[in-house]
Amino acid sequence: MKRTLRDLAEHLGGRLLGDGSASVSSVSSLQSSNAESIVFVEDAKHLGAALASPAAAIIAGDFAGQVTARKPLLIVSQPRLAFARAAKLLHDTKDRDRDIHPSAIVPPSVQLGKGVSVGPRTVLGRDVKIGDGTTLGAGCVVGDRAAIGTHCRLDAHVTLYPGTILGDRVVVQAGAVLGSEGFGYVRDSETGRYEQFPQVGRLVIEDDVEIGANSTVDRGALDETRIRRGTKIDNLVHVGHNVQIGQDVVIAAQTGLSGSAVVEDNVIIGGQVGIANHVRIEEGAILGAQSGIPTKKVIRGKGVVFWGTPARPIREYLKELAFLSRSARRNK
Numbered sequence: 001m002k003r004t005l006r007d008l009a010e011h012l013g014g015r016l017l018g019d020g021s022a023s024v025s026s027v028s029s030l031q032s033s034n035a036e037s038i039v040f041v042e043d044a045k046h047l048g049a050a051l052a053s054p055a056a057a058i059i060a061g062d063f064a065g066q067v068t069a070r071k072p073l074l075i076v077s078q079p080r081l082a083f084a085r086a087a088k089l090l091h092d093t094k095d096r097d098r099d100i101h102p103s104a105i106v107p108p109s110v111q112l113g114k115g116v117s118v119g120p121r122t123v124l125g126r127d128v129k130i131g132d133g134t135t136l137g138a139g140c141v142v143g144d145r146a147a148i149g150t151h152c153r154l155d156a157h158v159t160l161y162p163g164t165i166l167g168d169r170v171v172v173q174a175g176a177v178l179g180s181e182g183f184g185y186v187r188d189s190e191t192g193r194y195e196q197f198p199q200v201g202r203l204v205i206e207d208d209v210e211i212g213a214n215s216t217v218d219r220g221a222l223d224e225t226r227i228r229r230g231t232k233i234d235n236l237v238h239v240g241h242n243v244q245i246g247q248d249v250v251i252a253a254q255t256g257l258s259g260s261a262v263v264e265d266n267v268i269i270g271g272q273v274g275i276a277n278h279v280r281i282e283e284g285a286i287l288g289a290q291s292g293i294p295t296k297k298v299i300r301g302k303g304v305v306f307w308g309t310p311a312r313p314i315r316e317y318l319k320e321l322a323f324l325s326r327s328a329r330r331n332k
Contacts, residue, residue, distance in 0.1 A: 001025065001089075001090055003024065003025075003089060003090060004020060004022065004023045005018070005021075005023070005024065005057055005072050008086055011085070011089055012076060013076070014059070014074040014075055015076075016072065016075075017065075017067075017069070017072065018057070018071065018072030018073060022057065023036075024036055025037070026038075026090055027090060028055065030046070033053045033055035034055070035054055036056055037054075038055060038056060038057045038058070038074075038083075038086060039055040039057075039083075040060065040079045040080060041061075041064075042080055043061070044063045047060060047063070051070075051071055056071070057072040058074070059073075059074045059076060059083050061075070061076065061077065061078075062075060098114065100117075101119055101121075101122070104119065104122045105122070105124060106118060106124050107124065107125070110126075110127070110128045110130070111128070111130065113133070113150065114133070115133045116131075116132070116135075116136075117134075117135040118136045119135075119136055119137045119140065119156070120138045120139070121139050122136050122137070122138065122139060122140040122141070123140070125142055125144035125146065125162060126144045127144060128146050130147075131149045131150035132150045132151065133151040134149070134152040135152070135153045136158075137154060137157070138156045139157040140157065140159070140160075141158075141159045141160070142160045143159075143160055143161045143162030143179070144163075145163050146161075146162060146166075147166065148166045149169070149170065150168045152168065152170045152171070152172075153171045153172070155174040155213075156174045157174055158172045158173075158174065158177075159176075159177045159178065160178050161178065161179030161180055161181075162179070163179065163202045163203075163219070164178050164179035164203045164205075164219070165202065165204045165205065166205045166209075167206045167208070167229070169207055170207070170208070170211075172211045173213040173215075174214070176211050176213065176214060176217075177217075178203055178216075180216060180217075181196075181219070182220070182225075182240055182241025182259060183218070183241070183259070184196065184199060184221050197221060198221060198222060199218075199219065199220075200222060201220025201222050201223045201225070201242070202219050202225075203218070203219040203224065203226075204224055205217075205227045206226070206227065206230075207229050207230075208229055209227050210232045211233045211237075212235035212237065213235045215234070215235060215236060215238070218241040218243075220241055221242055221259070225239065227239070228245060228246050228247045230247050231248060231250070232250050232251070234251060234271070237251050237252075237253065237254070237256070238255075238256045238257065240257055240258045240261070241260075242260040243260065243261050244261075246265035247265045247266070248266050249265070249267045249268075250269065251263075251269045252269060252273075252289070253272075255269055255270075255273045255274075255275070256273075256275065257275045258276050258279070260277050260278045261276070261277065261279045262279070264280075264282050264284075265283050267283065267287070268285075268286045269281075269287045270286075270288050270290070271289045271290070273289065273290065273291045274309075276293055278295060278296045279298075279299070280299070282301070282302075284301075285299045285300065285301055287307075288305055288307035288308075291306060291308060293311050294310050301313065308320075
């Protein structure tokens, strides 16, 4: 979708220098820019290269506010953030027509909003609700009574189990499975056999959440699993049943969260972190890659980096490593 620079400046809250009637249709890197794309620079040393590129316009920081240039400049305080927002504006699909592929299975009880797109071989269950502007890629399966909000994007082969609820502007990348049964079993002490504990709860994913490819999120056992607004989950992450994840949490690849773990707002979790059941990660804590959190442990410390297994503040962890290193040298 083409937009004028004046329109972009208004939406992004930036100061426009140059021709506001010029239009752009895409974002790009400096290397792949063309006469219809917009690029960004975060520091003055790259501004010259941007001005010399084929790009139609440049998003830049305050350092470019006094520059006289032949290219239009959009001056903002956070160029990278403005560039990301520009990308979304240029790919806006609010006004497109509904597009249901002939091979998709859409029962009469399904409620489809305006501009919904359903890809080839996608199967929708009974009483599914899908909001305006949402896109479902090829081969998705959406179970009975699931609800998907407005302007969501489900890539190819995403599975939503029955009753799963997605808010608005949720992005789910290919192969993710949402609302599956949790790993909960009861052992018969007499026979030694395991029987499944009921997994009859639901999964609720709030607005602006993004879930990476081949990740899995289990529904609650008796109540609900919930991922709150703005959280971003990388590829190959597993979220167990009854887990509660707060707002604006970031979780990197290959992390696993066991049942009933609680992750509060603004937590950052590195790759390959293992979180046991009934753990609580309090607001703003940072878990380094490959950390391990034992059962019922509470991690507390806004802005504090935790590392190791069991995870402890990184300063403590590094002191222990230094002590072990000195001890090894002494014992040679």
